[in-house]
Amino acid sequence: MLLSMNGLSIYHKKRCIVDKVSLALAYGEWHAVAGESGSGKSVTALSIAGLLPNELSAEGSIFYEGIDLLTFSHKKMRLLRGKKISYIFQDYQGSFTPFMTIGSQFDEMLCTHTDLPKKARQTKALLSLEEVGLPPERTFCSYPFQLSGGQVQRAAIAMATMLQPKLIIADEPTTALDSITATAVLQLLKKRQSETGCGVLFITHDLRTVKKYSDTVSVMQYGRIVETGRPHHVLAKPKHEYTKQLVSALPPLCNVPVRLGREALKEGLK
Numbered sequence: 001m002l003l004s005m006n007g008l009s010i011y012h013k014k015r016c017i018v019d020k021v022s023l024a025l026a027y028g029e030w031h032a033v034a035g036e037s038g039s040g041k042s043v044t045a046l047s048i049a050g051l052l053p054n055e056l057s058a059e060g061s062i063f064y065e066g067i068d069l070l071t072f073s074h075k076k077m078r079l080l081r082g083k084k085i086s087y088i089f090q091d092y093q094g095s096f097t098p099f100m101t102i103g104s105q106f107d108e109m110l111c112t113h114t115d116l117p118k119k120a121r122q123t124k125a126l127l128s129l130e131e132v133g134l135p136p137e138r139t140f141c142s143y144p145f146q147l148s149g150g151q152v153q154r155a156a157i158a159m160a161t162m163l164q165p166k167l168i169i170a171d172e173p174t175t176a177l178d179s180i181t182a183t184a185v186l187q188l189l190k191k192r193q194s195e196t197g198c199g200v201l202f203i204t205h206d207l208r209t210v211k212k213y214s215d216t217v218s219v220m221q222y223g224r225i226v227e228t229g230r231p232h233h234v235l236a237k238p239k240h241e242y243t244k245q246l247v248s249a250l251p252p253l254c255n256v257p258v259r260l261g262r263e264a265l266k267e268g269l270k
């Protein structure tokens with residue numbers, strides 16, 4: 001197992017906001033965590049990357065390749081982030097520092113995790129930007145606010161996959177995008193996943209994306225996982241009352257049979 005979370009609880013002071021969550025993610029798997037706003041999806045994801053704000057505390061265990069990340073120091077987690085575990089946020093303010101060019105942020109990551117000389121770092125960054133369909137030189141020299149939302153997320157995917165991490169955590173990466181751009185960004189993430197073989201933990205409130213891209217879905221409500229399984233099972237025959245409500249709230253056109261994985265990707269790339 002790439003990631004195995006056991007009895008994870010997260011507290012704000014004495015308030016429990018995530019309650020004994022257990023979740024597993026295999027190598028190369030796309031695991032969606034779906035649920036309404038405030039159910040605890042983001043804080044669960046942040047805890048894996050060691051990015052919980054100071055006022056929150058976590059208990060339980062989060063094993064990444066057999067090592068409990070909750071026992072890691074901030075310094076060790078910094079070395080792991082980017083190289084082994086990457087994070088894609090909802091918007092550029094999460095993924096990029098606004099006052100640095102995209103290129104210098106790629107360079108900073110390469111400096112932290114590799115011994116490459118300057119020229120080779122630049123070549124690698126430009127190649128990564130090209131791989132996600134962005135004009136490499138122009139994007140490299142741009143500040144995040146000079147790019148569109150879709151371009152920022154493409155650049156975030158480029159940076160997240162550049163060092164071929166085994167795990168990518170994507171926290172509602174398409175929330176700020178229109179539906180056509182969102183589809184293109186998700187197809188790109190799926191494509192990069194199949195190229196690099198990484199696992200994806202995908203946080204979403206949109207069950208349509210769960211149907212289309214995920215191998216597994218966990219449904220969260222009030223800080224607990226109430227149901228886990230293959231999307232076509234969970235969505236066709238939801239067991240928990242909350243999942244039933246989520247499914248019945250889907251627009252009718254979305255309640256069609258699900259095609260998953262490679263098939264969905266092929267479809268998306270046509």
Ligand SMILES: Nc1ncnc2c1ncn2[C@@H]1O[C@H](COP(=O)(O)OP(=O)(O)OP(=O)(O)O)[C@@H](O)[C@H]1O
Nearest residue numbers: 012017036037038039040041042043044053055205
């Ligand atoms: N820094 C914080 N301090 C105190 N409470 C917090 C903090 N961050 C999150 N929470 C609380 O934790 C709960 C879960 O929040 P979280 O952001 O994980 O939800 P979510 O399911 O990701 O929602 P959304 O889809 O809106 O992002 C909420 O009740 C929220 O108010």
